[in-house]
Amino acid sequence: QVQLAESGGGLVQAGGSLRLxxxxxxxxxxxxxxxxxxxxxxxxxxxxxxxxxxSWSGGSTYYTxxxxxxxxxSRDNVKKAMYLQMNSLKSEDTAVYYxxxxxxxxxxxxxxxxxxxxxxTQVTVSS
Numbered sequence: 001q002v003q004l005a006e007s008g009g010g011l012v013q014a015g016g017s018l019r020l021x022x023x024x025x026x027x028x029x030x031x032x033x034x035x036x037x038x039x040x041x042x043x044x045x046x047x048x049x050x051x052x053x054x055s056w057s058g059g060s061t062y063y064t065x066x067x068x069x070x071x072x073x074s075r076d077n078v079k080k081a082m083y084l085q086m087n088s089l090k091s092e093d094t095a096v097y098y099x100x101x102x103x104x105x106x107x108x109x110x111x112x113x114x115x116x117x118x119x120x121t122q123v124t125v126s127s
Contacts, residue, residue: 001026002035002116004099009121012089016125020084022099022118032080033057036107038114039073039084041095041123051097052084053107062109066092091127096120 008020020039024032038053052073053062061073072085082099100114108114 002030002101004101004116004118006097006099006118006121009097009123011124011126014089014091014125014127016089017085017087018089018123020086020097020099020121020123022082022084024080024082024101030103031077033077034103034105035101036104036113037073037075037082038100038102038107038109039082040098040100040111041093042098042120043092043095046095048098048111050109050111053109054082055107056105060107062107086123089123089125091125094123094125096122 003026005023012018033056039051040048041051042048054073054075058075070088075082098120099118101116102114
């Protein structure tokens, strides 16, 4: 079992920045480096969507088109943490953001690819 805890959400004006963090624990000895990770988000009345993914090494990343050039996903395998730097935020980025982990080396882009989920952190962008 892996426990994931997000932090860093909040209220920000359009054009501003936020940095989300996801801390992993309780992996029962399995190395954090063997997990692919991702950020998903869900806005009110909308389906959950992938925002960005990162492979076990951090060498391969994926971004959904709407955040390319504005968001950056990264991970620190020593600290067992993942991050999402969000710049030039827009009102349409308002959502609950979730981190997710999968015991695979390659990161999928659908929710069913991930076995472990955090509780989510609210990001609200005011226009």
